[in-house]
Amino acid sequence: MRLIETLSPRSANAPESGIVEVFNYGRGREGLIPLWAGEGDSPTPDFISRAAADALLAGETFYTWQRGIPELRQALAEYYTRHFGTSLSSENFIVTASGMHAIKIAAEMIAAPGDEMIYLTPSWPNISAALEVSGAIATPLELEFAGGGWKLDLNRLESAIGPKTRGIFVNTPSNPTGWTASLDDMRAILDIARRKNLWIMADEIYAHFHYAGGRAASFLDVMQADDRIIFVNSFSKNWSMTGWRIGWVVIPEELGQVTENLIQYSTSGVAQFMQRGATVALNEGDSVIRENFAKAARSRDILCDALIATNRVETLKPDGAFYAFLKIDGVKDSRVTALDIVDKALVGLAPGTAFGSGGSAFIRACFLRDPAQMEVAADRLAKYIASL
Secondary structure (H helix, E strand, O other): OOHHHHOOHHHHOOOOOHHHHHHHHHOOOOOOEEOOOOOOOOOOOHHHHHHHHHHHHOOOOOOOOOOOOHHHHHHHHHHHHHHHOOOOOHHHEEEEOOHHHHHHHHHHHHOOOOOEEEEEEOOOHHHHHHHHHOOOEEEEEEOEEEOOEEEOOHHHHHHHOOOOEEEEEEEOOOOOOOOOOOHHHHHHHHHHHHHHOOEEEEEOOOOOOEOOOOOOOOHHHOOOOOOOEEEEEEOOOOOOOHHHOOEEEEOOHHHHHHHHHHHHOOOOOOOHHHHHHHHHHHHHOHHHHHHHHHHHHHHHHHHHHHHHOOOOEEOOOOOEOOEEEEEEOOOOOHHHHHHHHHHHHOEEOEEHHHHOOOOOOEEEEEOOOOHHHHHHHHHHHHHHHHHO
């Protein structure tokens, strides 16, 4: 018997990331422009890194608060007051070892093995995988694609709910589609959840990347204090901190001890010196959010205008997040095409096959990059598309 056959099925059957496959295929190619991962091209700003480095050198290397250092949790409360108009307490925030860790913890709190969680797809593949590795049954509900854009059919959402459904995972603005829920969408989803006694796991990591102006709508805008909502989030996108692996959850205070217990038995907390950097990011980094948004907005226009002009790409400029999810005429296998684009165009893209149900005909490009570099990438992709 092979060793892998002796493992638990949940571990042995965890899927390989289709994004990472293309990443590994093109890694190290000279001159390649990498648009495959969900991150920008700017390193973490110096003032954030310096705060972490100073704390590290000062000896902040011991075990720390499992819920997060008090200064960081207070900074999170003030950030939400500033940007979301909330009056949440620091007790509503717990620091996690990345947004991915936040999702994993929330999944374990909401769903027992065998319970179902509905999620909107095409979606970031880690969502469904995290649910299934936690023992839940991940139930996809496809967004509808028409005229280059995406929308949610609320009737289909309600019809998808069954006796084992425990919650709904909602990522808005969405990775990879850019679909962004309106306030009316939020109210309708919340109404369904209330009537069916379901939890909502809300991933609003891209709230500041909203191209109609201002931040995107949030469940915080429409919820009541007793609603069953857990928010998962990360420092990765707003402040160029993807490699730091630090995030947070927003929870009802009643769940504080349960969440702390799950922190204890997974990571036992986030390094204190990293939390010092995160605190400074929140307190002094609003300008970084604005700079990243401005870069994304300019590069979104460059990429989408160039590809739409080929008359062979079906897409609209996304309403939110920083991805173009492209449907290219003649592409039947986006995995094969993404590998071919690495070879022939020296641009790294993520295949739609990695994003689950409804995504196989699409290819994702991350446009949070320098506009000058995006001009080059857009030209290469337009020429490649013209050659098909």
